[in-house]
Amino acid sequence: MFGWLVWRDLILAWRRRADVLATFFFFVLVVSLFPLGIGPERELLRSIAPGVVWVAALLASMLALGRLFGNDYQDGSLEQILLTPQPLYLVVLAKILSHWVVSEVPLVIVAPLLGVQFGLSQNTLIVIALSLLLGTPVLSLIGAIGAALTLGLRAANVLVALLVLPLYIPVLIFGAGAVSATVEGLSPQPYLLLLGATLVVSLVFAPWATSAALRISVE
Amino acid sequence: MLEVISLGCIRGDRRLFKDLNFSAERGELVEVWGANGSGKTSLLRILCGLAQPAEGEVRWDDKNIRSLGEEYFGSVAYVAHQNGVKDELSAIENLRIAGGVAGNSLGVREAQEILARIGLQKESNLPSRFLSAGQRRRVALARLLITKAELWILDEVLTSLDAAAAALSSTFIGEHLRNGGMAIIATHQELNISATATRRLEITT
Numbered sequence: 001m002f003g004w005l006v007w008r009d010l011i012l013a014w015r016r017r018a019d020v021l022a023t024f025f026f027f028v029l030v031v032s033l034f035p036l037g038i039g040p041e042r043e044l045l046r047s048i049a050p051g052v053v054w055v056a057a058l059l060a061s062m063l064a065l066g067r068l069f070g071n072d073y074q075d076g077s078l079e080q081i082l083l084t085p086q087p088l089y090l091v092v093l094a095k096i097l098s099h100w101v102v103s104e105v106p107l108v109i110v111a112p113l114l115g116v117q118f119g120l121s122q123n124t125l126i127v128i129a130l131s132l133l134l135g136t137p138v139l140s141l142i143g144a145i146g147a148a149l150t151l152g153l154r155a156a157n158v159l160v161a162l163l164v165l166p167l168y169i170p171v172l173i174f175g176a177g178a179v180s181a182t183v184e185g186l187s188p189q190p191y192l193l194l195l196g197a198t199l200v201v202s203l204v205f206a207p208w209a210t211s212a213a214l215r216i217s218v219e
Numbered sequence: 220m221l222e223v224i225s226l227g228c229i230r231g232d233r234r235l236f237k238d239l240n241f242s243a244e245r246g247e248l249v250e251v252w253g254a255n256g257s258g259k260t261s262l263l264r265i266l267c268g269l270a271q272p273a274e275g276e277v278r279w280d281d282k283n284i285r286s287l288g289e290e291y292f293g294s295v296a297y298v299a300h301q302n303g304v305k306d307e308l309s310a311i312e313n314l315r316i317a318g319g320v321a322g323n324s325l326g327v328r329e330a331q332e333i334l335a336r337i338g339l340q341k342e343s344n345l346p347s348r349f350l351s352a353g354q355r356r357r358v359a360l361a362r363l364l365i366t367k368a369e370l371w372i373l374d375e376v377l378t379s380l381d382a383a384a385a386a387l388s389s390t391f392i393g394e395h396l397r398n399g400g401m402a403i404i405a406t407h408q409e410l411n412i413s414a415t416a417t418r419r420l421e422i423t424t
Contacts, residue, residue, distance in 0.1 A: 004319030011316075015307035076301025079269060080362075084321050085293030219270045 001086050002094050009098035012071075019067055024106050027060035031114045042119050049118035050179030053128060054135075057107055057175075058168050061139040064103035065147045065160055068095065068140075069214070073151050082218060088211040096144050096207065104136035120183065127182040127192075134195040135175040141199075141206035142167045148213035170198060220244055220280060221266070221370060221401060227274035228261050235261055236422050237274065243401050245369070248392075248414035251405040253422035259405040260300065260374055262422065266403060267297040267372045279370075293322070296368040298376060302359035306348035310339050310358045313347060318365045325365055333364045338384060352379040360388055363395070371395060371402040377410070386411070 013020055034052045035045055072078035081091055111132050112125040120128070146164035150156040178191035220242060227237035235258030243249050253259050264270040266277055268284050268291055277284045284291045304313050314330045325333075334343045337357045342350060347358065356379050363371060371392070377385045389412045392402055396414045404410060 001320055001322050004316060004324070008316045008320065011312070012305060012307055075303060075305065076299050077303040077305060079297070079299055079301075080303040080317065081320060082269065083267060083292045083295060083297055085289050086322070087289055219264075 001084060002090055005081070005091060005094035006098045009095060010102065013098070013102040016067075020064075020102055020106075023060050023064045023103060024110070026063060027056050027107050028110060028114065030056040030059065031111075032117060035117045045118045046120060046183055047180075049115060049120055049124075050128075050176040050183065052118075053111055053115065053132075053179070054172050054176040057104075057111070057132060057136065058139065058165070058172060060107060061104055061136060061143060062161060062164060062168075064099070065143045065164070066157060068099050068144055068147045069151055070147070070156075073218075078214075079218060082214065088214070089207050092144065092148075092207040092210045092214070096140050096210070099144075100137050100140040104132075104140060108132045108136060124179060124182045127188045128179050131175045131178040131188070131192060131195060134192060134199055135171045138171050138195070138198050138202045139168060141202040142171075144210040145206055145213055148210045148217055151214070151217035171195070174198065221403075222278040222281075223266070223275070224278065225275040226262075226265065226272050226277065228258055228265060229273040230258070230261060239275070239420075239422075241418065241420055243403065243418065244416070245399045245401055246396055246414070247401055247416040247418060248396055248410075248412055249401075249403040249418045249420055250410060251403065251420050251422065252407075253405075257422045259422060263297070263299075263372050263374050263403065263405055267295050268292065269297075294368050295370045295372060296363055296366040297372045297374075298359050298363065299374050300378075302355045304347050304350075304355045304358045307346060309344045309346055310334055310350070310354075310361075311343045313358050314361050314365065317362050321362075321366065323365050323367060330365075333361050334358075336364065337361045337387065353381055353384065356380055357384055360384075364391065369400050371400060371404075373402065373404045375405055375407065377406070377408060 031053055038044060069078060084091060108129055112129045115125045115128050143164050146160045149163065150159045153159060174191045174194045178188035181188045181191060222242040223239060226239040228235045251259050251262060265272045279287060279291055311330050311334060315325060318325045331343055334340060337360060339354060339357055342354060347355060376388060389410060393413045396402060
């Protein structure tokens with residue numbers, strides 16, 4: 001059942017790939033605009049790179065949240081999914097997993113390439129990918145709570161931003177911190193460990209909170 | 220057995236119904252009648268566990284459905300107003316995925332046979348956005364043919380179906396009842412379903 005749900009969301013994303021590509025190119029463009037705007041000042045670019053990449057990833061993943069439950073809610077298939085005979089925790093986890101694969105994994109892959117524009121060392125590029133790999137699932141997990149709470153509301157997009165962005169702050173600090181540390185020649189390990197810990201905590205609590213929020217929104 | 224005990228429902232600040240009592244045995248058909256906005260859909264949503272009642276409880280085999288949780292969902296099939304058919308998927312994909320997600324996986328051939336039975340053999344590979352309202356309804360109803368659920372909860376099941384499809388669905392609902400299933404159907408028109416026992420429930424405020 002878990003597999004079917006993931007498969008379903010992957011096919012649906014493929015059939016509506018314009019939506020997915022839109023957030024992907026949003027990320028690519030936002031990150032690329034900074035070096036163009038600031039000019040070839042190597043030191044400055046290097047010091048802002050971690051923040052720029054991470055803030056762009058935050059915004060891109062927030063933009064993608066609308067389609068996590070929105071389409072299924074509108075055509076009634078969310079109700080059908082909620083009525084399947086399996087724990088809602090797993091249902092939600094499957095949806096978040098496929099959402100992460102579709103919306104966040106491309107960002108993780110392309111981020112090191114974009115980092116080249118900022119003149120980052122190879123080591124730093126690896127840490128960018130690694131920090132995003134650990135951090136973006138947290139963004140999807142926390143974002144799912146906001147998406148579920150604002151389901152069917154009129155100003156859902158604005159509300160999601162207000163609800164979710166403050167909760168993203170720890171991820172931003174740890175993620176950008178890991179990259180900054182590497183830029184300055186320090187070890188990113190403590191930041192990555194903290195990101196990992198955040199991931200474990202949100203993996204346990206976020207699907208549970210999302211399930212509760214979905215039940216309320218659908219009622 | 221499904222038992223509804225002094226059920227009450229409030230939407231917004233409006234009371235839709237209160238003190239609703241009925242029960243349904245296996246093999247029994249319950250028709251829910253009532254004017255538009257009387258709370259038929261709200262009642263069905265409470266019965267399938269999507270909504271919480273303001274008062275009272277719903278019991279399935281002597282246990283409150285709230286405490287049964289997902290165990291209860293395995294015994295219920297719900298066809299709502301909205302079909303839950305994905306526009307991007309073909310009829311066959313819709314059916315196979317709906318089955319897989321609900322735990323009744325079926326192969327391509329099986330799915331094709333079921334769609335043929337419901338009159339969609341030619342359209343089975345077309346993306347559902349090209350289907351008419353009635354054809355989408357048929358795809359939603361095809362889910363009933365693959366479910367193992369005993370209790371079917373159907374909201375205005377005959378909406379936008381043509382005479383042939385209406386007759387067909389009445390037939391397989393009748394079959395389901397004869398096999399010991401139960402059906403609760405909200406309706407505005409007489410259903411021609413042969414059932415051993417039919418209960419008519421009028422919702423009045």
